[in-house]
Amino acid sequence: MLAEISQGKPLPSITKHVTQEKINLYAEASxxxxxxxxxxxxxxxxxxxGTIAHGMLILAYMSEMMTLAFGQSWLSQGKLSARFKAxxxxxxxxxxxxxxxxxxxxxxxSYANCSLECHNQRDEVIVSGQAVVRxxxxxx
Amino acid sequence: MLAEISQGKPLPSITKHVTQEKINLYAEASxxxxxxxxxxxxxxxxxxxGTIAHGMLILAYMSEMMTLAFGQSWLSQGKLSARFKAxxxxxxxxxxxxxxxxxxxxxxxSYANCSLECHNQRDEVIVSGQAVVRxxxxxx
Numbered sequence: 001m002l003a004e005i006s007q008g009k010p011l012p013s014i015t016k017h018v019t020q021e022k023i024n025l026y027a028e029a030s031x032x033x034x035x036x037x038x039x040x041x042x043x044x045x046x047x048x049x050g051t052i053a054h055g056m057l058i059l060a061y062m063s064e065m066m067t068l069a070f071g072q073s074w075l076s077q078g079k080l081s082a083r084f085k086a087x088x089x090x091x092x093x094x095x096x097x098x099x100x101x102x103x104x105x106x107x108x109x110s111y112a113n114c115s116l117e118c119h120n121q122r123d124e125v126i127v128s129g130q131a132v133v134r135x136x137x138x139x140x
Numbered sequence: 141m142l143a144e145i146s147q148g149k150p151l152p153s154i155t156k157h158v159t160q161e162k163i164n165l166y167a168e169a170s171x172x173x174x175x176x177x178x179x180x181x182x183x184x185x186x187x188x189x190g191t192i193a194h195g196m197l198i199l200a201y202m203s204e205m206m207t208l209a210f211g212q213s214w215l216s217q218g219k220l221s222a223r224f225k226a227x228x229x230x231x232x233x234x235x236x237x238x239x240x241x242x243x244x245x246x247x248x249x250s251y252a253n254c255s256l257e258c259h260n261q262r263d264e265v266i267v268s269g270q271a272v273v274r275x276x277x278x279x280x
Contacts, residue, residue: 022169029166030200031156055215056203060170060196075195081221 001071005100005112005135011069013097016061018053020090026057052087058094058127062116065096066131070112073135082129086120093121098131110135141211145240145252145275151209153237156201158193160230166197192227198234198267202256205236206271210252213275222269226260233261238271250275 002009020040027033032054035042043051059082066074088094098116105111116129142149160180167173172194175182183191199222206214228234238256245251256269 016171022171025165026169029162029169029197030204031162032200032204054200056196056200057169059199060172060194063196064170064172076224079221079223081219083219084216 002069005070005103005110007100007103009100011065011098011100011114011116013095014061014065014068016094016096018088018090018092018094020051023051023053023057023090026054030054030056048087050089052089053092055084055127058084058088058118059129061094061096062118062127062129062131065098065116066114066133069098070133070135073133074131077134079132080116080129081131082116082127084127085125088118088120088126094118094126095120108136142209145210145243145250147240147243149240151205151238151240151254151256153235154201154205154208156234156236158228158230158232158234160191163191163193163197163230166194170194170196188227190229192229193232195224195267198224198228198258199269201234201236202258202267202269202271205238205256206254206273209238210273210275213273214271217274219272220256220269221271222256222267224267225265228258228260228266232266234258234266235260238269248276 023037027038037051037054040051096118098114100112100114102113112133114131116131118127119125163177167178177194180191236258238254240252240254242253252273254271256271258267259265
């Protein structure tokens with residue numbers, strides 16, 4: 001967890017390697033068996049040119065980074081909005097990073113507004129997002 | 141997909157059965173092996189009293205419902221913010237539902253603002269959310 005929650009503070013970045021195996025497990029867990037995720041020969045014939053990870057798997061990585069930074073405050077009171085910019089593919093190495101843009105205080109409760117980004121090994125943005133974490137004033 | 145996008149329109153609801161097996165698969169896919177999700181004897185001794193599903197797995201179900209309603213418009217341009225209200229547990233049957241609250245138009249582009257909810261078999265709200273979908277005016 002962050003030792004201190006303050007404006008401009010970078011969030012701890014994490015790195016994830018995308019594999020077809022993880023995508024297949026995600027399909028089983030979520031029940032989303034869209035062939036664009038799991039059928040390599042089908043996906044190769046689409047404009048995407050191959051299988052892509054489920055978007056929500058990428059958001060799970062972003063949420064994991066937020067959990068590392070904020071712990072229970074994130075898990076119980078977090079709010080994430082995200083925009084998908086490019087697909088993540090098997091073989092990609094993704095990095096999730098972010099920073100605290102601003103802190104809003106009021107009545108003993110504080111909100112940290114964070115910007116988040118997931119990019120791949122070619123520095124292409126996969127997902128950009130905004131997150132808000134609610135925590136008690138003075139808590140870190 | 142919805143035949144028509146208009147204010148007040150309910151979204152197609154979906155039902156999901158949560159099992160420990162799906163939670164375990166999700167842990168493998170996401171890399172989130174927090175024992176509160178996968179270690180039944182550990183989790184039984186916490187205030188939660190047993191294992192709970194990963195919050196992002198529930199969001200995946202909400203995203204699946206939005207994909208059914210809006211197809212590619214959701215996948216490429218969707219925005220979801222969510223608030224976790226209660227944990228989902230193995231054995232729960234979850235229903236994701238929602239409706240279109242309002243439509244905003246401008247310059248040939250429209251935005252559908254939707255409210256979403258996931259509740260369990262006891263009608264407890266697990267996650268509530270707001271989603272925005274961008275689509276070309278007149279497109280459905």
